[in-house]
Amino acid sequence: EPEVTQTPSHQVTQMGQEVILRCVPISNHLYFYWYRQILGQKVEFLVSFYNNEISEKSEIFDDQFSVERPDGSNFTLKIRSTKLEDSAMYFCASTPSPAEAFFGQGTRLTVV
Amino acid sequence: SQQGEEDPQALSIQEGENATMNCSYKTSINNLQWYRQNSGRGLVHLILIRSNEREKHSGRLRVTLDTSKKSSSLLITASRAADTASYFCATLQTDSWGKLQFGAGTQVVVTP
Structure with a gap:
């Protein structure tokens, strides 16, 4: 069964560093x-x-965040300068249409 | 309360008993979905109910939706220890690009 995959499963980064979280959505x-x-x-x-x-974006998604679909298969979230409060899953x-969403297993980001 | 609020916050039951949790929301919705999350893991889609539906079943799950009261309930019948998880409702608003608004969740513990 197709699934959304995310890498890495856990990332630890120092405050102020840039991180890129990667996702491969379901192909269609x-x-x-x-x-x-x-x-x-x-x-959230x-x-x-x-x-x-x-x-659409939320108030949380400020200038420190960006998204990209660089090659037609990956979908990335970049956080330019991580803060402690960015620690989260x-x-x-x-989704093929704005209805049921298929979630990946998540990336746990720890900012130290 | 905020969009997609569940109650109770926590529920402790014994195997074989039924578990019922409720969700309330504020705005017009396209559909309402229930997800399960095991501790620290990903979100698993359980069931989706559209705004023009009143009840839906899937295995041991029964979901109701009352759009006049802006509320939904999730019933898990004959619970098992493996049902121990957090359960979240999420609403898809009518004017969104598929943005889901999640509630705070109900933590369910099923003891053998």
Whole structure:
């Protein structure tokens, strides 16, 4: 069964460093998303991406964040200068239409 | 309360018992979805109910939706220890690009 895959599963980075979280969405899907979940809190929407551009983003998704679909298969989330409060589980999701989302297993980002 | 709020926050039951959790939301929705998350792991899609549906079944899961009260319930029948997880409702608003708004979740513990 097709699934969304995310790498790495866990990343530790120093404050101020740039990180890139990678996702391979399901191949025939058209809509892509990033969410995050700070430990013990609810899952929060970050950004949606469709037709090679951002379609919607939350207040969390500030200038430190960017997304890219560099090669038609990968979907990346870049955090330019990480802060301690960026520590969270980051989930990628994809869907053929804006309905049911298929989530990856997540990348746990720890900023030290 | 915020969009997609669940209650109770925590639920402890014994194997074989039923578990019921509720979700309330504020805005017009396209659909409402329930997800399960085992501790520190990814989000597993359980069931989706559209705004024009009132009840849906999938195996031991039963979901209801009352759009007049802006609420939904998830019933897990004959619970098993493996059902121990956090359960989240997520709403897809009618005017969004597929952005899901998650509730804070209900932590369910099923003891053998």
